[in-house]
Amino acid sequence: MSYQSKFLRTASVAAIGIVLGTSAHALSPEAGAVIGNQAVATYQNGAGDTITVTSNTVETLVQQVAGVTLTSDNTETIAPGGKAFLPHVITNDGNGPDSFTLTAIETDTGTLDTTNLVFYPDANMDGVADSSTPITSTPVLANGEQFGVVIEATVASTATGSDSITVTATSSLDGSVTSVNTDTLTISTDAIVELVKNMTVDPGVNGIVDAGDEVTITLTYNSSGLTAANNYSVQDILDGDLTFVPGSAVWSDASGALDDNNTPTAIDATNGVGETIAWDYDDAQTVGFTISSVGSGRSGSVTFKAVIGATANAGIIQNAATQSVDGVAFPPSNTAQITVDEQYAVAIADTAINPDLTPNTGTVSSTDDDAANNDVVTESTDVYQGGVIKHEFVLTNNSNATDSLTLSVNNVDYPAGTTFRFVGADGVTPIVGPIGPMAIGESRTVTLIAQLPTDVAPTATTDYTATVTTTSQASGISDSSTAEFNGAVLASAVDLENAVLGSEGDGANPTNAGAPWVTTATDxxxxxxxxxxxxxxxxxxxxxxxxxxxxxxxxxxxxxxxxxxxxxxxxxxxxxxxxxxxxxxxxxxxxxxxxxxxxxxxxxxxxxxxxxxxxxxxxxNEIYNVQIIDDQTVQASPGGVVDILHTVTNTGNVTITDGAITESGLSGFSGAIFYDANNDGVLDATDPVVADFADIAGGLAPGDSLSLIYRVQTPSTSTVGVSEIGTITISNTLNLTQADVDGSDNATSDTIQIISGDVTLTKYQYIDANCDGSVGTFTKTRLDVEPGQCIRYLVEAENTGSAPAQNVVINDAAPAYTSITNCGGACAEALVPGTSTATISATNLSSSHGTVLPGSKASVEFTVQVDN
Missing domain, CATH: 2.60.40.10 (Immunoglobulins)
Incomplete structure (x- = not known):
């Protein structure tokens, strides 16, 4: 995994070794995630050739927002002068780290005369306090993380009636974000039994809680009322991912195991004061027991075991038990829980690989020309010089949790100059960012497109290979497959296509003579x-x-x-x-x-x-890392000029003030790199030519981006069909002596083609914060967005040539963590010209615009909403 994906969650495209993904929708993106993509257009020139062009990439940076859920309401009966223990769980529903202040207030202080409402930590969320040290807030919780607390409520000896307690968790990030529970306490002189459920698990040898691990479940009862609890019954219906272990049930008041096979009312054991217990297991998911009487002030427990089922997915398994006295229902136990840890596995091959399926059946590569299930995608169809070879791969998430996958390609022995890019299942839309989130067991297809150089020597026999690797974004584990081409390379006709660490501190010595004892460096x-x-x-x-x-x-x-x-x-x-x-x-x-x-x-x-x-x-540590995106394919007419916009981002944590920025590769064409100083995406007279970060006042700060405009001019004598590749490279040595930690994304290559028609494709965006169709100002530059907000895109195809462009089609896709929306009709798509048509789903858009005359434009506007 490259450093950039751990530091500033962004996806970039480079020529080889690129990290890529596609759009999908289910989870809210984390704070700091970068959303972005490109659009693609195709058209036919006057000679009938189909030409493909790509737009610039637009990006949006996800901002942190707060969210919290407090669970759950409690209803308890309590004796005068007694105590109640009220469990709650706080969940950070925001998209970044946050802590939460805790308050509990009795609604009517004259009813119960509550003398104390004190929070104690319950980190393992078993409903029992872990410590006798009170707290007033949670620790810092990562997004999605949970933390348990127990409120100890003490009422006066003269208390009567009932009252409620308002419990509130408030975000420290945003004090206006709260969640509220209501606990109800009722004074009673009758029988009162408090039931506490505890679930603990002994994890496997690697400390991982997973399928097959044994769970110890303890049901502890405490008779705190003024009278005995007669015919005290408890029933526990186990979660479907837990399987009871026969013969494991034990009563604290008697020796030996309880009999699972007795009838539900048969006595299994008797304690020293003559109280009996009848235990029952229904051979399915329900266990329970009835104790003849639990005297006032007495307590005890029943303990049994269960096993985590083979199909349990990562996440929380919750359970609560119910209780009754003489047939009258009492409040249930706390909700106990265990967490099944995440186990990650990914696969990439010519067919879906799922160990739970025998034999493996499902999605198969449509481009594989050899034996199935050999993990190699082989393509045998002959291609021309400069032609494209497509290898469709099948990705499978074999984890027990939702995950997103990234892709990279390593050229083994394809000819020098071959370029690679990934596209989605539609075979057209470029993949930018991670693929996912992918559900457990889900498979998706992606296509690797290899474009051969136009000067590759024709040959009747080939054996070109490249290694394609998919990597789990959550865990970093990966799997690889092979793209193989064994067809012939034919002498080229006209075939122009687009190509994209002990004992320090012993005793009362908090410091080492004023210095820290241990200093550890980290990224x-x-x-x-x-x-x-x-x-x-x-x-x-x-x-x-x-x-x-x-x-x-x-x-x-x-x-x-x-x-x-x-x-x-x-x-x-x-x-x-x-x-x-x-x-x-x-x-x-x-x-x-x-x-x-x-x-x-x-x-x-x-x-x-x-x-x-x-x-x-x-x-x-100091991290030096910059990236430039993305490869583009553009067209120009003889003697024409084309401006190609690229975004450079500092994904490290040090301001970059020095580092060469060079361009190379052009021979007959000429090019220069300009700094888009006013960040408007347009080359202005005041925009300076740059060759180094030293040419940019203030340099490039951590997390910031700047725009470069690569202006290329073609000779007036250029012949239609001629193309050149210009490469912008950022030096791997930054700030004079520091190495870029990931040099794979320091260059981008643009293909400039001479054609008789000339269509440029440009993509713009603005933020529609309320998703209500509000009009904003379109820009090519990076913007900030929050989960739940909308992004309005404009994709514009302009005919800058001298001949009509026919059958103009624009294709685009919703970036990762977004979906296309019409805002309930308030932000429907807009097409130019008015006769254009569009096909739109939650993930993709394709619009047809017919013929676009020289000097005219075709465009499509549409809106995506960021997952919340």
Whole structure:
């Protein structure tokens, strides 16, 4: 995986080794993601030749927005002077890291006279507090991450009636974004039983929770009412991804396993005070038990085991149990949960590869000329010099979670000068960005188009190969296949086509004589893990709360983990004289600038109040990385001039002030590179010629982009059919001595063709924030967009030649994480001329404009909405 995709989530196109993708829609894009694509047009010139042109690429940068969900409402019965424990789970629904402040307020303070409403952390979300240290906010949560809390509510001994508690989680990023639950407490002098469900899992040897792992489920009951709970029954219907382990049920009040095969009312065991239990398992998904009586103040538990099913997908498995006393329903247990970890696997071949299918059947490459299922896409049809060879591949997401895939191609022995590009399933639209999100088990087709150089020697036999690799964007794992051509290369006729790390800090020594103990260097967005040992040197067992003494800068995240990867907020119980290993995982933001950040790690006893801290340091490396996009194919008439717009982006974290920018490859044609100083996409008289970043005032700051205009002029004596390739290259050495971390995207090649007709294709955009059809100003430059907002595109084909362009067709596609919309009729497509027609789906657009006369334009406007 190239560094750029980890630092600034952007997709670019280069000649070879390019990272590419296609549009699809399901998940909200993360903050910092770059959305962009190109349009394609075809037309026929006066000689009847079909010509393909590509537009510039337009990009939009996704901004961070806040979102939160608080679950769920609780209804509890409580004795006068008693306590209730109310579990809640906070989910970060935003598209970037955020923390959430927590408040709980009794609606009518005179009814229950609640003396305390205190939040405690429940990081494993089992409904039981992990620590006795109160909190008022969550830690920083990544987008999609969850965190559990338990509210301890204490009511007065004189309390009567019922009242509600308003619980609110508020975003620290945007204080106006909140989520609210309502907990209801009712005072009773009758039987009261609180049921707490706990689910724990012993993960596999790699610390991964996956199918086949065993889950221990504990149902703990506590009779806190003033009278006994007679005929106390509990029923638990297991989730479909959990399978009960026969003979595993045990009652805390008796020895030995409970009998799964007794009738539902048969007594399985009796405790020391004569209370009996009847256990039942229905041989499917339901378990339950009935205890004859649970005396006031008594508690106990039933524990059993289940196994995670083979078909369980990544994500959360939730379960709650129900209870009743003498047939009267009581509030259910908390919702306990376990999380099945993500397991990633991807495949690329000539047919869909899915290990769950035997034999493998499904999508097959339509361009493969040899045996199926050999992982090679072979094309045998003869081509002319300069011709294109198409290899259709099938990508499959064999992960247990949704994923997006990127593509790269490595030329093995295709002739020098061969260019490669990927297009989508329609065989036309260029792929820009990741392919996905792809559902679990989903397959999609993509086509690699190899365009041979026009001067390749004709040959009757060939054996050209290229390696095509698909990489999981979530995990970085990859799979490769081969594109093979064994047809003949024929002498060319006229066939013009488009081609695109222990003991530091022992004792009370938080610093090493004022310096951090450990300094670890990392790249932006890459986690640093510190393994810490917590020793209990006291006389009794103790637990210790884990925290940071000094908050991290905005955007940084920290997790405290056990050796198996479980995220915790305290150490758990450590016996006197023993120790526990804790792993502190600190991650800087993906856009963090170079520098040092102190990490003040703290542990504190909730029993004795004793604490200790260690100061380490994270050093964020300097990253030098620029990219230029995209290859384009343009046309010009003899003696004509064409301006080709390219975007250069600093995807590193250091301002680029020096680095050569050169152009090469032209012989009969001439070219120069200009800096589009006012960023309007048009070459102005004030725009300077540039040959180095030093020519650009202030240089290029991290995350910023600039536009270069490559002006190429053709000789007046040029012959129709002649083409040249001009290449703009950014030096791999930046700021005099620093190497670009990814030089594969430092060059772009433009093909300029001499034709009798001349059509240029340009793409523009503006942001329609409310998706209501509001009119804005079109631009070619990068804009900022938020999830849920809309982007209006204009694709314009202009005939700048001297002959009519016939059968003009424009093709475009919705970028990744967007879909085409008409805003309920408010932003329908607009076509020029008025006789044009269009075929539109949620992912693709194709418009037909007939004949476009010299000096005239054909265009299509349409809108896409960013996934929310």
């Amino acid at each position: 932006p967005g890459q986690p640093v893990t510190y393994e810490m040992v917590v020793q209990n040197n006291g006389p009794v067992s103790d637990t210790y709360t884990l925290s940071l003494g000094t908050p991290l800068p905005a955007g940084w995240t920290v997790e405290f983990q056990l050796a198996d990867g479980t995220v915790v907020s305290n150490t758990g119980t450590i016996p006197a004289g023993s120790s526990e290993s804790i792993f502190v995982v600190v991650t800087p933001p993906e856009d963090e600038l170079p520098g040092d950040t102190l990490i003040d790690i703290n542990v504190a006893s909730a029993v004795s109040g004793q604490s200790d801290s260690i100061t380490n340091q994270v050093t964020v």
